[in-house]
Amino acid sequence: MGSGQGPTDIILSQNKIVLDGKEIPVFQVVKxxxxxxxxxxxxxxxxxxxxxxxxxxxxxxxxxxxxxxxxxxxxxxxxxxxxxxxxxxxxxxxxxxxxxxxxxxxxxxxxxxxxxxxxxxxxxxxxxxxxxxxxxxxxxxxxxxxx
CATH class of the missing domain: 2.70.40.10 (Deoxyuridine triphosphatase (dUTPase))
Known part of the structure; x- marks a missing residue:
């Protein structure tokens, strides 16, 4: 769970997740x-x-x-x-x-x-x-x- 500093946004078009204001990079694999x-x-x-x-x-x-x-x-x-x-x-x-x-x-x-x-x-x-x-x-x- 987050610390309540903000919402969680999943932004796949930019390959990232924003959790409590912190950007977490993600990766996508094309099958x-x-x-x-x-x-x-x-x-x-x-x-x-x-x-x-x-x-x-x-x-x-x-x-x-x-x-x-x-x-x-x-x-x-x-x-x-x-x-x-x-x-x-x-x-x-x-x-x-x-x-x-x-x-x-x-x-x-x-x-x-x-x-x-x-x-x-x-x-x-x-x-x-x-x-x-x-x-x-x-x-x-x-x-x-x-x-």
Whole structure:
């Protein structure tokens, strides 16, 4: 929560959020057209109350060999959300580095969950470009007057 010094304004056209009079830069990522299936590479058991890195394959196309950039954002599919009581973190991957990519999966339940090989767990979308970058500095704090 803010300290009550003013309203919060989200100004996406200027890539910023103004919170209590302080500007906080934000970034926007432009996704490509269409999405690709993300499937589990091998059977994996995820014990209860744990987090695991899961190897996945991302669908490939012949034109991928000609791409200058092959960065994709992987997000859970509706099938994954409906079928499993698991949570998958959105992950930025480069499909040209290795034949498989890793995604982080959390099992918040107290039972083992098995992901079978070739299970459809996500969608990957090409990142065309990054519009702007988050500032690497903390916003300057405003000193409060006492008295």
């Amino acid at each position: 490509g057209k269409g999405s690709r299936r993300v499937i589990v590479a091998d059977d994996v058991n995820i014990p209860g109350l744990t987090e695991a890195l899961v190897d996945v394959y991302i669908e490939r196309e012949e034109s991928d060999d000609c791409l200058m950039a092959a960065e994709y954002i992987v997000e859970p599919s509706s099938n994954f959300k409906d079928k499993y009581q698991l949570v998958m973190a959105s992950t930025l991957v480069d499909i040209d580095k290795l034949s498989t990519c890793k995604v982080r999966v959390l099992n918040p339940m107290d039972v083992v969950v098995t992901l079978r090989q070739n299970a459809d767990v996500g969608r990957a979308e090409l990142i065309e470009r990054i519009e702007s970058v988050i500032a690497e500095e903390e916003p300057v704090k405003v000193k409060q007057k006492h008295g």
